[in-house]
Amino acid sequence: MQQAQLSERIGTLVTGVDLTAPFTDEVVEALLEAMCGRKLLVFRAADLSAEDQARVVDLFANVWDERGDGSRHIFVSNARAGGVLGRPDGLLFHSDCLYMPAPLAVISLYAIEMPMSPSPTVFANSLAAAGDLPPELRSRLDDATGLFVGGLGGYERLRSDTASDEAMRVEHPIRFPDALAGEAAMLVDELYFDRFVDWELEESDAARDEIHEHVYAEHNTYVHHWQVGDLVVWDNIALQHGRRPVPDDGPRTLRRVVGLDRSVTEYEHLTGKALEIEAARGR
């Protein structure tokens, strides 16, 4: 197995591993170590099956059947019936499902078809950025709690005060434990983070802005330009991701398999029902 670093703080391109056969103990150990250190792995794998994709995710977390139909995958697509996130809009930086009691631990996307100029997915290492904060702000976050608001879709930021009653609301420690990294991450994203609990709103918004300057700094990000056959697997707690607008020049389809931390029980996460509603809305 060989690795090549993709950016200063995020990602490694893994080659020399056969994803269609069971992994040896040695490879499992190397992949866990790579995920811990680099937070995102890229594989180039032509014609990867959904089962093989799930076997990769299963190395890092319990595969979660998002739609609840036994298929264990969905499509992020502007072209497939039942696909999600298919609008041409960009997506604000986020970690998936921060508005749930149990956010996803791992996300994987496999590029099945890409348009002429595919819009990239951009990643930011919020865990690493915690170390760049001024010491005073950093130590204030140690025992801070965040309020997260959202739902499926995720094109626009909701605020707790104005969001509907149905919007999910949940509180998490800002320095959220990241089992894969073996250290605490920093959950302050653009999309779902509403505010620091018990801070003055003005102070909370100012801290959010200051944190984002560090999180989205160029040296702290990685831009993935998709090619058909790319499998990208990442730590959803350590990293945030966003998307530049999808150009209207053809089908863009990614097969998505996700995982929950091994300690999570089903009822702490979402059922497939909400996804069905979203797919029916055609987003």
Ligand SMILES: O=C(O)CCC(=O)C(=O)O
């Ligand atoms: O379409 C993309 O580039 C990213 C989609 C996304 O946010 C997700 O699958 O969680």
Ligand SMILES: [Fe+2]
């Ligand atoms: Fe996402």
